[in-house]
Every structure is written in structure tokens, then in C-alpha cells.
Amino acid sequence: MNYNLSRPLDVHRWSEYPEINTSINLIYENYFKWQNPYLVKKHIKVVLLDLYVAWTEHQDMKLGVHMYRNAYKTKSRYNELHISQKTIDVVKRLKEVGLINLTNGFYDPTGFQSRITRIWSTKKLINQFKITKMKKHKIINNSNRETIILRNEYKKNIEYIDNENSIKMRASLKEYNHLLSKTFIDIPELDKPLINYKEKYIPISSNDCFITRIFNNSRWSNGGRFYGGWWQRIPSFYRSKIYINDEPTIEDDYKSLHPILLYAKKGLDYNKLNRGDAYDINIPQMNSKDDSRKLVKSLMLIAINAKDEPSTFRALKNELQDQLPYYSFNFKELRSILNKIKEKHIEIADDFCSGKGILLMNIDGQITEYIINKFTQNNIPILCIHDSFIVSYKHDNYLRKIMTEAIFNISQVDLPSIDRNGIGLTQLNSTKYLDRDYYLENIKYFSKQNQNKSNGYMYRKQLFKQYL
Numbered sequence: 001m002n003y004n005l006s007r008p009l010d011v012h013r014w015s016e017y018p019e020i021n022t023s024i025n026l027i028y029e030n031y032f033k034w035q036n037p038y039l040v041k042k043h044i045k046v047v048l049l050d051l052y053v054a055w056t057e058h059q060d061m062k063l064g065v066h067m068y069r070n071a072y073k074t075k076s077r078y079n080e081l082h083i084s085q086k087t088i089d090v091v092k093r094l095k096e097v098g099l100i101n102l103t104n105g106f107y108d109p110t111g112f113q114s115r116i117t118r119i120w121s122t123k124k125l126i127n128q129f130k131i132t133k134m135k136k137h138k139i140i141n142n143s144n145r146e147t148i149i150l151r152n153e154y155k156k157n158i159e160y161i162d163n164e165n166s167i168k169m170r171a172s173l174k175e176y177n178h179l180l181s182k183t184f185i186d187i188p189e190l191d192k193p194l195i196n197y198k199e200k201y202i203p204i205s206s207n208d209c210f211i212t213r214i215f216n217n218s219r220w221s222n223g224g225r226f227y228g229g230w231w232q233r234i235p236s237f238y239r240s241k242i243y244i245n246d247e248p249t250i251e252d253d254y255k256s257l258h259p260i261l262l263y264a265k266k267g268l269d270y271n272k273l274n275r276g277d278a279y280d281i282n283i284p285q286m287n288s289k290d291d292s293r294k295l296v297k298s299l300m301l302i303a304i305n306a307k308d309e310p311s312t313f314r315a316l317k318n319e320l321q322d323q324l325p326y327y328s329f330n331f332k333e334l335r336s337i338l339n340k341i342k343e344k345h346i347e348i349a350d351d352f353c354s355g356k357g358i359l360l361m362n363i364d365g366q367i368t369e370y371i372i373n374k375f376t377q378n379n380i381p382i383l384c385i386h387d388s389f390i391v392s393y394k395h396d397n398y399l400r401k402i403m404t405e406a407i408f409n410i411s412q413v414d415l416p417s418i419d420r421n422g423i424g425l426t427q428l429n430s431t432k433y434l435d436r437d438y439y440l441e442n443i444k445y446f447s448k449q450n451q452n453k454s455n456g457y458m459y460r461k462q463l464f465k466q467y468l
Contacts, residue, residue: 003103005201006062006118011083012210013049014142023132024048031097032090043090046083049139051100051121052129056136057203058194062118065091067105078157080144091119099125137467140181141210147173149214151223158218165220169213172369176376180209183381184464185231187241191456195234202233206464213365222358224365226372231383231390240421244381244392246461248446250422252399253388254367254407258304258360262348264411271417281340285333291324299334300341305357309335312353363411370406396424 015021024045032040054061066072069085094100105116121129148170150160160166186193186204193204208230216223231239242249254260256270256278263270270278279297286292299316306312310331317329342349368384375382375391380398383390391399400418407413420427423442431439 002060003062003115003118004199005058005060006064007054009047009063009065009087009119010050010053010141011046011079011081011087012141012145013046013053013139013207014081015045015049015139017138019132020045020049020134020138023128023134027099027128031093031099039084039086040090042081043083043086044094046081047087047090047094048125051119051125052134053136053139053205053207055121055126055129057205058201060120061201062120064105064116065119067091067117076157077146077159078149080142080146091117094125095119098122099128135463136205136207137463139207141207143174145210146170147177147212149212150218150220151214151216152218153216155216169369172373172376173211173213176372177210179376179379179381180211180229181206182468183209184243184245184461185209185381185383186243186457186460187238188243188453188457189241191454193456193460195238197233197235202230204230204234206460206467216358216361221362224362225386226365226368226384229383232385236421239385239390242383242390244383244390247392247394248422249390250393250396250399250420250424250427251385251388251390252396252403253419253421254403255417255419257364257387258301258357259345259348260413260416261360261363261411262304262351262356264413266347268347269413271413271415275344278345281337281344283337283340285327286324287326291327295320295324295327296337296341299337300352301357303338303341303352304360305355306353307355308353309338312338367406367410370409371402374402374406393422393428394425396420397426 024041027044027048028037028041032044050063054063065087067088069088072083072085072087073079074082074084091100091102095102099122100119101122103118105118106114108114148166150158152158185206190204195202195204209228211226211228214223214225214227231242239251240249259278260270263273277293279293279300281292281296283292283295286295295316298320299312302315302319303312306315313329313331313334316334320327321329338352342352364387368386371389372382372384380391380395382399389399389403403418404416407416423445428439428442431442
């Protein structure tokens with residue numbers, strides 16, 4: 001039994017479809033009828049809906065559930081359904097009557113092997129799902145779910161008093177999430193909507209398209225990036241295969257964004273210094289130029305975020321050791337490479353290993369906010385991966401325009417360098433008369449993409465149309 005094939009219980013699941021309410025009422029009458037119906041039915045519904053979603057993601061998927069009562073805070077802004085410790089009683093009863101399997105969690109003092117309780121559906125419950133003809137597209141995230149999250153230094157969500165800015169950010173995110181809820185986002189070649197990556201299963205699901213903003217260290221000036229959406233967790237190889245509303249996509253990426261933002265804070269536009277690729281530094285010990293660039297880029301970005309050299313080098317080793325197995329990651333060598341980076345970027349050398357990254361995340365969060373708001377106002381779906389953005393291939397020109405506009409408005413960086421993955425419609429049409437062979441090859445590429453739509457994808461598309 002693979003207990004690592006699991007995810008936390010999502011307490012935001014909800015539905016008001018009649019057949020789902022009928023199923024919940026039946027389970028209440030059979031197993032819980034001596035208890036408060038309003039309170040218990042709500043908790044039964046949340047647990048069973050997420051068990052169903054988990055089962056559709058993978059037949060062996062398990063849910064992690066806290067079984068200690070202090071884990072539930074009913075009056076928190078992060079618990080809009082007021083899910084309480086009654087969840088524990090519901091889980092225990094579902095286990096007693098044979099609707100779920102359960103394996104107890106345990107605490108490891110070292111912190112490495114601790115595991116919370118896991119639950120998953122029995123055949124008896126799965127048969128109940130089938131009888132009621134439950135469907136994933138009839139299950140939603142509660143519309144009042146908190147989207148603006150403030151965390152302390154220990155990465156714990158904390159309460160806060162709303163201000164004008166948090167109210168404005170929440171309103172914008174509500175509109176964006178509403179747009180995403182009406183958008184079919186999927187990968188056509190996947191017959192089963194699941195990606196196995198680094199021994200983890202990532203569900204490709206319309207139930208996992210909800211976006212929040214997270215601020216750190218109890219400060220609105222720290223962090224503020226956009227999180228959520230299955231596209232943030234999949235490898236870049238699969239991101240290039242995403243379709244939005246049954247159309248191929250392109251991904252545009254700000255090149256060297258954090259170094260450029262550090263220069264901008266010094267009043268300098270890096271692109272106007274004509275120094276080329278910010279990560280282009282020769283490392284003789286590396287086997288190839290690509291490996292050299294990968295090492296320099298990771299080292300530089302980690303150094304911007306880390307507070308000292310030892311933690312920088314440890315984090316780099318953890319991130320790249322599997323990708324560069326032949327490299328020793330000797331701290332003396334890494335210090336030498338870091339010094340080369342500082343020599344190339346002398347103007348921002350003092351910013352390395354100073355913990356400045358959390359402040360830069362706030363700036364790139366503002367840039368992302370600008371871009372998302374522009375697209376939402378025009379009813380155009382857009383997906384963000386922090387400093388890169390995915391849109392339908394027919395909006396390629398508009399994305400480039402808004403990305404250029406956003407970084408100039410927020411950081412006064414003019415004409416940023418933007419990398420593209422995929423082929424946009426404007427880009428394609430611009431070659432129609434200049435390079436006919438290139439144009440025809442790309443037409444074949446799009447034709448082939450349209451042929452590679454799996455039966456599972458077409459079925460999910462049909463269900464989503466019914467949901468709309």
C-alpha cells in the first residue's frame with residue numbers, strides 16, 4: 001500500500017446538486033440520524049465530496065486528515081464553511097460503518113517521518129458514488145473561500161484586519177477565479193488526467209484551478225505571488241501541451257526577471273547595459289554550456305533568496321544534484337562561481353545572500369497582478385507560473401504587449417527580454433509570405449496537435465460543456 005500517494009483533505013469542496021444532496025441525506029439517515037442534521041450533514045458532504053474527487057484522480061489516492069481537535073478553527077477567515085472538529089467524529093463513524101479505510105498517523109520527533117492520518121474510499125462507498133451518478137463537474141470550490149493569505153515566519157496562516165488594498169486584491173482575484181471556472185484547461189494527449197512526476201501524482205482537474213495570493217513573514221511587503229492551479233506543479237514539458245478552451249497555447253517568460261528587478265531597484269535597466277544573458281558565465285568544470293548556465297542560474301536565484309552562503313550552497317546541491325550527478329558541489333568551488341557572478345553583476349553584488357528575494361516576489365506579484373487584471377477585464381483566460389504566462393496561441397501578441405507594459409509600469413524596465421515556448425498565431429501569420437516553408441511546417445504542427453486528442457480528453461471536454 002502506497003501511503004505517500006496522498007494529499008490533504010480539501011475542506012472547500014461543495015455542491016448543491018439534488019442527486020448529491022440526496023446521497024448525503026441517505027448516508028445521514030443510515031448512519032448519523034441521531035446527531036444535529038445541519039452540522040453533521042455539512043461535514044459529511046465536505047469529506048465525501050473530496051473522497052470522491054480523490055478517487056477520480058487515482059483509484060488509490062488517499063486524503064490526509066488531522067485527527068486532533070486543535071487543528072480546526074471554525075472562526076478563521078480561512079475556513080469559510082466553518083468546518084470544525086466534528087470532522088474527526090464523522091471520519092471515525094465512516095470508518096466504523098465500512099465506508100472508508102483509515103490508517104492512523106504518527107509523530108516522529110525528528111520531523112522527517114511524521115505522517116497524519118490517511119483515509120480513502122472502500123468499495124462500499126465507491127458503489128454509492130456510482131449509484132448516485134456523482135460527477136466531478138458538479139463539485140466546486142466554495143465561492144467565499146479566502147484568496148488573500150497572510151502567513152507568519154513559520155508559514156502558518158494568520159488572521160488579519162482587511163485594508164483597502166486587501167479588499168481590492170480579493171475583488172480582483174474573485175473575478176479571475178470566476179473566469180477560470182468557466183474555462184476548460186486540459187492536456188489533450190492525456191487519456192487519464194494524471195501526471196506521474198517524481199513519484200507524485202498530479203491530477204489534471206477542473207477542481208484544481210483556484211488561485212490565491214500568499215504574503216509572508218506577517219507583512220504585506222513580503223511575497224504576494226499567485227499560487228494554485230495544477231499547471232504550476234507539472235513539468236515544463238507538459239506545460240507546452242496545455243490547451244485552453246480546446247486551443248493550443250504559448251508560454252511567454254520574462255528572461256532573468258529577478259536580477260533585472262534588482263538592477264531596477266538601483267535605478268538601472270539591465271537590458272540597456274548590453275551585457276547579454278545574465279546567466280552566461282563560463283564554468284570550466286561543467287560538461288556543457290547548457291549545464292553551466294543551469295548551474296549559474298540556479299545559484300544566482302538561490303543566492304538572491306538565501307540569507308547566507310552555506311544555506312545557498314546546500315539549497316543548490318539539493319536542487320541540482322540529480323540533474324548534474326557528475327558535479328561534486330564542493331562549497332569552495334561554488335564560492336568561486338558565486339564570486340564570478342558578483343564580478344559580472346557588480347552593481348547588485350551586495351544583494352546576494354541577503355534575503356532580498358522575498359521583496360522581489362512582492363514586485364513580481366504586482367507585475368503578475370497587472371497582467372492578470374488586464375486579461376480578466378477583457379475576458380481572456382491566462383495561466384501564471386510566477387514570471388511566465390500561458391495563453392491561447394491566438395492571444396500571443398496581446399500577451400507580449402501587456403507583459404512589456406506591466407514591467408514598465410511597475411519597475412520602469414523598458415523593452416524586457418521575453419522568451420517564448422510554442423508558436424503564436426500572430427507570430428505564425430507574420431511568416432506567411434516571408435518564409436513559406438516555415439509557415440507550412442507550423443500549419444502541419446497545429447494539424448497534428450488537433451489529431452492527438454485522446455478519448456479521455458474528449459469526454460472531459462463534453463462533461464465541462466454540460467457543466468457550463
